[in-house]
Amino acid sequence: MTTHLQPGEFSLLTQCGTARAGLLGTAHGTLETPVFMPVGTQGTVKALGPDDLAALGPRIILGNTYHLYLRPGDERVARLGGLHQFMGWNGAILTDSGGFQVFSLQGLRRIEEEGVTFQSHIDGSRHLFSPEKVVSIQRNLGSDIMMVLDECVPYGADREYTAKSLQLTTRWARRCREAHPALDRGQLLFGIVQGGFFPDLRAESARQLMEIPFDGFAIGGLSVGESRAEMLDILAHTAPLLPQDKPRYLMGVGTPRDLLDGIALGVDMFDCVLPTRNARNGTLFTSFGKTNIKLAKYAEDPAPLDPACTCYTCRTFSRAYLRHLYMARELLAYRLNTIHNIHYYLDLMRQARAAILEHRFEAFRRDILAHYEDEAT
Numbered sequence: 001m002t003t004h005l006q007p008g009e010f011s012l013l014t015q016c017g018t019a020r021a022g023l024l025g026t027a028h029g030t031l032e033t034p035v036f037m038p039v040g041t042q043g044t045v046k047a048l049g050p051d052d053l054a055a056l057g058p059r060i061i062l063g064n065t066y067h068l069y070l071r072p073g074d075e076r077v078a079r080l081g082g083l084h085q086f087m088g089w090n091g092a093i094l095t096d097s098g099g100f101q102v103f104s105l106q107g108l109r110r111i112e113e114e115g116v117t118f119q120s121h122i123d124g125s126r127h128l129f130s131p132e133k134v135v136s137i138q139r140n141l142g143s144d145i146m147m148v149l150d151e152c153v154p155y156g157a158d159r160e161y162t163a164k165s166l167q168l169t170t171r172w173a174r175r176c177r178e179a180h181p182a183l184d185r186g187q188l189l190f191g192i193v194q195g196g197f198f199p200d201l202r203a204e205s206a207r208q209l210m211e212i213p214f215d216g217f218a219i220g221g222l223s224v225g226e227s228r229a230e231m232l233d234i235l236a237h238t239a240p241l242l243p244q245d246k247p248r249y250l251m252g253v254g255t256p257r258d259l260l261d262g263i264a265l266g267v268d269m270f271d272c273v274l275p276t277r278n279a280r281n282g283t284l285f286t287s288f289g290k291t292n293i294k295l296a297k298y299a300e301d302p303a304p305l306d307p308a309c310t311c312y313t314c315r316t317f318s319r320a321y322l323r324h325l326y327m328a329r330e331l332l333a334y335r336l337n338t339i340h341n342i343h344y345y346l347d348l349m350r351q352a353r354a355a356i357l358e359h360r361f362e363a364f365r366r367d368i369l370a371h372y373e374d375e376a377t
């Protein structure tokens with residue numbers, strides 16, 4: 001029985017230490033948190049059809065503002081009924097503002113008060129992502145959770161730059177909120193905390209953003225090349241500063257270990273390209289750790305990839321077959337590997353949530369990580 005919440009409603013069900021289990025209402029269904037959000041890039045979770053996705057059961061996926069704006073165009077997607085209809089996905093969709101991608105994909109871009117100007121990686125044309133523009137794009141896509149335009153400060157940026165940047169990010173966040181009235185058309189808007197690796201600047205960014213009525217808060221500026229220890233340190237400092245009664249989203253994170261550590265520190269939502277991207281290069285996440293299907297030892301191994309896994313790939317095929325497909329660069333390799341990796345991440349979240357609800361999260365986390373040889377080969 002899943003409770004139905006109104007868009008924007010967040011219900012904190014149980015806390016186990018600082019780990020949380022909750023429910024978040026959206027216009028396309030109620031999410032159970034903690035939640036992992038598979039990344040759909042150009043209107044598809046790469047290698048999966050919406051039927052595969054439906055079978056795997058995510059309640060929410062990520063859409064990609066930057067790519068869809070450039071091609072086929074957000075206004076075209078709107079004319080075709082919005083991203084849900086366009087891609088045949090009836091669950092929830094979260095879209096990032098695209099600012100991060102402009103920074104990570106583009107060489108040529110400029111940051112000004114007005115917004116970020118950049119050149120398209122497709123045809124070199126010049127574009128401006130202003131706060132108003134990225135809100136308009138996400139409204140056109142029909143995303144259920146929209147992100148503000150922010151500057152993800154590069155790893156290693158000095159204090160002065162970081163302090164100046166977070167002020168701009170706050171001004172942009174305010175403009176995004178003004179451009180999208182609260183819960184208009186059931187579309188949520190999240191703020192994004194910056195402040196780099198300076199605890200006092202993180203607190204300042206959080207304080208400023210919490211003065212604006214956002215439906216949730218993301219922790220940005222992490223998973224940008226820092227060490228695990230640095231990420232966890234900032235996370236431990238920042239997450240508790242955010243409102244107890246609003247969802248907390250850690251952007252771009254992470255490995256299974258990162259997810260469990262993030263949940264332990266009070267994070268509710270995660271997105272990462274690892275399960276989909278790694279599936280395409282043969283790296284698979286299993287109950288015995290990370291492995292790679294191309295290893296010679298799998299060449300005649302009749303066993304399922306992960307005997308503990310119940311996904312279609314593990315129920316149906318042998319390691320030998322999966323290795324064969326991968327070595328032959330058969331398209332089916334990408335689909336079967338992606339099905340498994342996404343299932344692994346979603347199932348890890350399901351188990352984590354059950355552990356929190358039963359007040360045994362710490363034991364669960366220790367047990368998973370004890371069996372999780374980060375570099376199992």
Ligand SMILES: CNc1nc2c(CCNCC3CCCCC3)c3nc(N)[nH]c(=O)c3cc2[nH]1
Pocket residue numbers: 039040041062063064065096097098099100147150151152153192219220221222223224251252253271273
């Ligand atoms: C991987 N590390 C990382 N990602 C970050 C991201 C992107 C999160 N994922 C978005 C998807 C990426 C694939 C295509 C669809 C959108 C960040 N985004 C924003 N806006 N701000 C960050 O500080 C921010 C910080 C991030 N750190």
Ligand SMILES: [Zn+2]
Pocket residue numbers: 305306309310311312313314315339340341343
């Ligand atoms: Zn599997």
